[in-house]
Amino acid sequence: MxxxxxxxxxxxxxxxxxxxxLAHEATERATVALTDTDLAAAFEVFALEERLQAKHANCEDRSVILLALEAPVARDLRHVVTATGLADDLFGIGVALSRVADAVVRRHPQPVAPPHIIPLLSGMASATVELAxxxxxxxxxxxxxxxxxPTPRDxxxxxxxxxxxxxxxxxxWDYGSAMAVDLALxxxxxxRCAAHCGRIGRLIRFLHTGIPLSAQVDH
Structure with missing residues (x-):
C-alpha cells in the first residue's frame, strides 16, 4: 500500500x-498576443488553458486516490493538500490569461489599448511572466x-x-467608458495571475514548514 x-x-x-x-508558457504567449496583437498567440493561450484544465482534473482525481489509499501521516497530508492548492492556482492562471487572450481576439485587428496604455499592460505582462x-x-x-x-512582496x-x-x-481620457471598463478588467x-503566483509561494512554504497560509509573514 x-x-x-x-x-x-x-x-x-x-x-x-x-x-x-504550461502556465508559464501561457504567460509568455499571452504577452506576445497582447503586445503584438498576435491572433495566433491568443489561440495558443486558449489551447494551453484547455490542457491546464485537463491536468487540473487529473490532479484532483489523483489527490482523491491518495487520500483513499491510507490514512496519511502529517507530512503526506500536507503534500496532498499543497498539491491540490497548487493545481487550483496554476489552472487559475490559465483561466485569467485566457480572458486576456479573449480581449485580444475581440479587438483584433486593432490593439487592445491606446498606444500610451500598452506600456503599462506590457509591464504587467512581463512582471507576470517573471512570477510564473x-x-x-x-x-x-x-x-x-x-x-x-515567488514572494507576495512583489x-x-x-x-x-x-x-x-x-x-x-x-x-x-478620450477613449470612452467601454474601453476604460475593458482595460480595467x-x-x-x-x-489575479500575480495573486495566484503569490499563493503558490505560500503553499510551497506551507509544505516545508506546516505554517498555514494565513499565518505566514512576508519578510
Whole structure:
C-alpha cells in the first residue's frame, strides 16, 4: 500500500510540474498576443488553458486516490493538500490569461489599448511572466523549493494596475467608458495571475514548514 501511495504521489508531482510549465508558457504567449496583437498567440493561450484544465482534473482525481489509499501521516497530508492548492492556482492562471487572450481576439485587428496604455499592460505582462517563471522553477525542483518560489512582496503588477486606473479615470481620457471598463478588467486578470503566483509561494512554504497560509509573514 505504501509503495502505491509513493507512486501516486510521485505521479501527482509530475502532473504539477507539467502544469507549471504550461502556465508559464501561457504567460509568455499571452504577452506576445497582447503586445503584438498576435491572433495566433491568443489561440495558443486558449489551447494551453484547455490542457491546464485537463491536468487540473487529473490532479484532483489523483489527490482523491491518495487520500483513499491510507490514512496519511502529517507530512503526506500536507503534500496532498499543497498539491491540490497548487493545481487550483496554476489552472487559475490559465483561466485569467485566457480572458486576456479573449480581449485580444475581440479587438483584433486593432490593439487592445491606446498606444500610451500598452506600456503599462506590457509591464504587467512581463512582471507576470517573471512570477510564473519563479513559480515553475519552485514547483519543478525536487522537492519543491521555497527559496525559488515567488514572494507576495512583489507588488509590480499592483502598482502598474493602479497607474492604469488613474489614467482611465482621469478627465482627459478620450477613449470612452467601454474601453476604460475593458482595460480595467484586463488589468484585473493580471492582478489575479500575480495573486495566484503569490499563493503558490505560500503553499510551497506551507509544505516545508506546516505554517498555514494565513499565518505566514512576508519578510
Amino acid at each position: 505504501r509503495t502505491k501511495f509513493s507512486y501516486e504521489l510521485t505521479t501527482l508531482s509530475d502532473e504539477l510540474a507539467q502544469m507549471a510549465r 517563471t519563479a513559480a515553475a522553477a519552485a514547483i519543478t525542483s525536487q522537492p519543491p523549493s521555497p527559496d525559488l518560489a 507588488r509590480t503588477v499592483e502598482h502598474l494596475h493602479r497607474q492604469l486606473l488613474r489614467v482611465i479615470a482621469d478627465t482627459s 484586463l488589468a484585473q486578470q493580471y492582478e
